[in-house]
Amino acid sequence: MAIPRQPMPEQPPEVRRHNFDEVPLGYTEELAIREAQRCLQCKKPACVDGCPVNVAIPQFIEKIVERDFEGALQIILGTNSLPAICGRVCPQETQCEKYCVLAKRGDPVAIGRLERFVADHVRIRLMRGEKAPLPPTAPPPGAPKVAIVGSGPAGLTCAADLLNAGYNVTLFEALHEPGGVLVYGIPEFRLPKAIVKAEIQALVRRGLQIVTNAVIGRLYTIDDLLNEEGYAAVFIGTGAGTPKFLKIPGENLNGVYSANEFLTRVNLMKAYLPDAETPIVRGKRVAVFGAGNTAMDAARTALRIGAEEVYIMYRRSRAEMPARAEEIHHAEEEGVKFEFLVNPVAFYGNERGWLQSVRCERMQLGEPDDSGRRRPVRIAGSEFDTPINVAIVAVGTESNPLIRQTTPDLQVNQWGYIVTDDMGRTSKPRVYAGGDIVTGAATVIEAMGAGKRAARAIISDLQGKG
Amino acid sequence: MPNKILEKEYLAENVVSMWIEARQIAKKRQPGQFLILRPGERSERIPLTIADVRAKEGAVRLIVQVVGKTTRDLAALEAGEYVRDVAGPLGHPTPIKHYGTVACVGGGIGVAPLLPIARAMKEAGNYVVSIIGARTKGLLILEEDMRAISDELLITTDDGSYVRHGLVTDVLRERLTGKPGIDFAVAIGPVPMMKAVANLTREAGIATIASLNTIMIDGTGMCGGCRVTVGGRVKYTCVDGPEFDAHEVDFDELQRRLNMYRDHELHQLEACKIGLAVR
Ligand SMILES: Cc1cc2nc3c(=O)[nH]c(=O)nc-3n(C[C@H](O)[C@H](O)[C@H](O)COP(=O)(O)OP(=O)(O)OC[C@H]3O[C@@H](n4cnc5c(N)ncnc54)[C@H](O)[C@@H]3O)c2cc1C
Ligand SMILES: Cc1cc2nc3c(=O)[nH]c(=O)nc-3n(C[C@H](O)[C@H](O)[C@H](O)COP(=O)(O)OP(=O)(O)OC[C@H]3O[C@@H](n4cnc5c(N)ncnc54)[C@H](O)[C@@H]3O)c2cc1C
Ligand code: SF4
Numbered sequence: 001m002a003i004p005r006q007p008m009p010e011q012p013p014e015v016r017r018h019n020f021d022e023v024p025l026g027y028t029e030e031l032a033i034r035e036a037q038r039c040l041q042c043k044k045p046a047c048v049d050g051c052p053v054n055v056a057i058p059q060f061i062e063k064i065v066e067r068d069f070e071g072a073l074q075i076i077l078g079t080n081s082l083p084a085i086c087g088r089v090c091p092q093e094t095q096c097e098k099y100c101v102l103a104k105r106g107d108p109v110a111i112g113r114l115e116r117f118v119a120d121h122v123r124i125r126l127m128r129g130e131k132a133p134l135p136p137t138a139p140p141p142g143a144p145k146v147a148i149v150g151s152g153p154a155g156l157t158c159a160a161d162l163l164n165a166g167y168n169v170t171l172f173e174a175l176h177e178p179g180g181v182l183v184y185g186i187p188e189f190r191l192p193k194a195i196v197k198a199e200i201q202a203l204v205r206r207g208l209q210i211v212t213n214a215v216i217g218r219l220y221t222i223d224d225l226l227n228e229e230g231y232a233a234v235f236i237g238t239g240a241g242t243p244k245f246l247k248i249p250g251e252n253l254n255g256v257y258s259a260n261e262f263l264t265r266v267n268l269m270k271a272y273l274p275d276a277e278t279p280i281v282r283g284k285r286v287a288v289f290g291a292g293n294t295a296m297d298a299a300r301t302a303l304r305i306g307a308e309e310v311y312i313m314y315r316r317s318r319a320e321m322p323a324r325a326e327e328i329h330h331a332e333e334e335g336v337k338f339e340f341l342v343n344p345v346a347f348y349g350n351e352r353g354w355l356q357s358v359r360c361e362r363m364q365l366g367e368p369d370d371s372g373r374r375r376p377v378r379i380a381g382s383e384f385d386t387p388i389n390v391a392i393v394a395v396g397t398e399s400n401p402l403i404r405q406t407t408p409d410l411q412v413n414q415w416g417y418i419v420t421d422d423m424g425r426t427s428k429p430r431v432y433a434g435g436d437i438v439t440g441a442a443t444v445i446e447a448m449g450a451g452k453r454a455a456r457a458i459i460s461d462l463q464g465k466g
Numbered sequence: 467m468p469n470k471i472l473e474k475e476y477l478a479e480n481v482v483s484m485w486i487e488a489r490q491i492a493k494k495r496q497p498g499q500f501l502i503l504r505p506g507e508r509s510e511r512i513p514l515t516i517a518d519v520r521a522k523e524g525a526v527r528l529i530v531q532v533v534g535k536t537t538r539d540l541a542a543l544e545a546g547e548y549v550r551d552v553a554g555p556l557g558h559p560t561p562i563k564h565y566g567t568v569a570c571v572g573g574g575i576g577v578a579p580l581l582p583i584a585r586a587m588k589e590a591g592n593y594v595v596s597i598i599g600a601r602t603k604g605l606l607i608l609e610e611d612m613r614a615i616s617d618e619l620l621i622t623t624d625d626g627s628y629v630r631h632g633l634v635t636d637v638l639r640e641r642l643t644g645k646p647g648i649d650f651a652v653a654i655g656p657v658p659m660m661k662a663v664a665n666l667t668r669e670a671g672i673a674t675i676a677s678l679n680t681i682m683i684d685g686t687g688m689c690g691g692c693r694v695t696v697g698g699r700v701k702y703t704c705v706d707g708p709e710f711d712a713h714e715v716d717f718d719e720l721q722r723r724l725n726m727y728r729d730h731e732l733h734q735l736e737a738c739k740i741g742l743a744v745r
């Protein structure tokens with residue numbers, strides 16, 4: 001009889017909505033092997049084409065069946081330098097698992113969970129001292145210097161591949177902690193920060209130099225890096241870090257946050273810990289606007305820091321929600337309430353400037369728009385008011401102006417995103433870019449794919465120059 | 467890499483001046499820019515203006531008023547100790563050029579960020595009229611530094627304990643009719659002061675910039691927490707400012723947002739009373 005897809009053990013919803021511990025607990029060895037046995041080892045594996053970095057999926061799964069977890073990890077690392085992270089945050093249902101042949105008639109192989117298992121298994125053995133870490137390495141003397149700007153998944157991946165190729169790599173990060181969205185955005189209960197730290201530490205042992213508190217565009221311009229600091233090439237992976245707001249009245253009332261601010265206060269600045277110095281407004285009734293991963297993270301975080309009721313308010317319907325399926329499912333289990341087809345029109349506050357309520361209107365779905373999704377249209381006279389004391393706006397981001405303003409010869413498109421060719425080459429010689437600053441907000445694995453391609457371009461361009 | 471504190475002295479009760487090692491920042495910084503620092507491993511990130519630089523030594527000067535936990539922790543550090551994180555220089559530099567006669571108006575700790583701007587205005591060939599004030603004599607800072615770079619230095623104290631009794635705006639109002647006439651003004655200080663200066667110079671038709679002291683977190687344009695309304699449009703103080711056209715700033719909103727975490731506990735109590743039913 002066919003083995004069913006193995007469920008992942010999880011913290012029960014009523015427990016986890018009060019803590020920041022990771023929600024899914026991970027496969028045990030036995031569960032992982034059972035799940036791995038489901039894979040048909042396809043000769044032409046469709047799953048691999050669905051993965052933006054083409055992880056050798058059947059090969060690593062076969063190693064799991066053989067209990068060679070170490071070997072499995074080596075195969076994954078051949079194309080993906082951050083497997084513990086991707087296994088947790090990739091939207092597998094629209095990538096690798098979507099194309100798995102088993103998905104046609106039932107449940108796909110749980111590729112992401114297996115990837116996570118392999119990475120965790122080896123890391124945990126390392127931490128317990130059961131396995132010797134690889135000896136630290138340093139780039140060969142005289143290796144060309146490459147600067148990476150931004151330490152999100154795009155920058156880290158580009159750095160990893162350049163280190164592998166023997167380059168001398170320095171990574172500049174504006175914040176005091178490297179990791180990009182992985183540390184300031186995605187919460188602890190979904191991606192424990194110790195894992196991000198361990199993955200970055202592994203790169204440092206391989207010779208990566210990290211300079212934190214380095215706001216490029218101000219401390220050094222891109223031209224400074226190339227001309228004064230002696231870098232042969234620069235990769236820009238600065239993300240799409242500037243939050244959009246709704247542009248409605250009352251948006252600057254106290255208690256209205258961008259998701260970035262709310263999540264940064266909690267994740268980067270640890271406002272959820274009792275002795276944290278960074279304050280956060282802990283609303284009793286919280287409304288989150290938007291329905292992507294960021295919105296789910298904000299809603300579930302609001303619950304965990306003490307909200308009694310949390311609403312996701314979305315102007316389209318359930319089917320259009322862009323978040324990962326698992327996040328929506330987890331949010332619902334934890335008691336987040338969903339209000340579909342509602343659009344905020346104004347926030348109202350008291351005389352001291354504190355948010356008190358939001359006015360929304362109801363929407364219905366009309367004709368499909370450019371993106372193929374049915375466009376929400378307002379229903380006249382459907383306005384209603386709801387009392388809330390915290391609003392979190394998670395309706396997307398735009399490009400950060402810092403580098404664009406100080407690098408006039410860098411071509412950007414009408415939204416300020418950097419224009420590149422397929423390999424990440426920008427309009428400026430020796431300058432490459434990838435990740436959200438090129439595509440607009442996308443996914444961790446797509447940013448990693450861009451970082452990889454740029455690393456390849458840098459290597460071939462620098463070698464070409466001899 | 468932590469940054470070493472080279473020198474430290476008190477300028478007034480609760481106002482400390484520090485020289486901190488920050489070579490590249492010292493090299494790049496222009497008047498009007500600030501940095502974001504964290505005194506210790508667990509601290510908040512706070513913005514502080516770069517009050518001065520010694521480029522050769524690679525040092526920047528900060529002048530800090532102790533108002534809360536983070537500024538207290540910073541002021542408690544001694545020369546030889548280290549500040550955990552220092553990022554900068556941030557913000558747009560002040561548009562320094564030859565305007566003619568420039569009024570530099572500073573209140574309280576605002577005199578610290580004003581000093582480098584006033585100095586640069588002087589160096590650009592302007593006639594500089596500085597008007598600085600404090601609540602009381604003991605809180606007045608940088609009098610001698612300001613005198614050295616000003617063509618006129620006018621001083622007020624709210625309680626009349628030193629020089630002129632009154633507010634900086636009282637003196638500014640009189641000076642507006644004096645000679646040489648004022649062509650441009652810079653206002654830095656408490657929000658009510660900047661608002662009052664803006665009202666005076668708006669009537670007089672004198673272009674004025676104010677440097678805003680919003681609450682900030684990242685300082686890189688990533689969080690939107692520093693947003694202000696200028697001319698009806700939302701701006702991020704850290705990347706679009708910190709200086710804006712003072713005649714266009716919504717100072718009342720700025721003041722309410724600055725009170726956000728002071729008000730916080732009170733608000734928590736209030737929040738419990740809000741009704742529970744949705745719609
Ligand atoms: C809350 C949230 C949840 C998400 N959840 C998921 C998920 O579950 N799955 C998924 O696949 N994707 C998710 N995403 C999207 C994903 O995180 C991003 O697509 C990805 O992180 C983009 O990577 P990046 O390397 O381009 O940039 P980022 O991760 O944004 O990193 C950019 C880094 O550059 C730094 N930087 C910016 N400007 C400068 C400068 N001038 N100088 C120096 N450094 C600078 C920033 O501080 C930052 O550290 C989520 C995003 C958010 C915000
Ligand atoms: C661009 C810029 C430049 C600045 N330059 C200087 C400077 O050169 N010297 C200096 O002493 N201060 C300066 N400030 C203000 C300084 O950042 C705050 O005083 C500091 O963040 C307070 O931190 P805290 O933890 O000690 O106080 P908190 O505990 O955060 O707050 C204590 C009290 O101060 C109020 N407060 C909080 N943040 C601010 C703020 N940004 N401005 C005014 N009041 C605030 C709070 O409402 C509270 O009542 C500047 C601010 C900005 C935005
Ligand atoms: S990296 Fe992401 S998309 Fe690729 S196989 Fe792993 S989980 Fe799937």
Ligand code: SF4
Nearest residue numbers: 039040042047100101
């Ligand atoms: S498509 Fe599915 S069954 Fe086939 S190799 Fe990939 S994971 Fe295995």
Ligand code: FES
Nearest residue numbers: 685687689690704
């Ligand atoms: S401080 Fe975060 S955007 Fe300005």
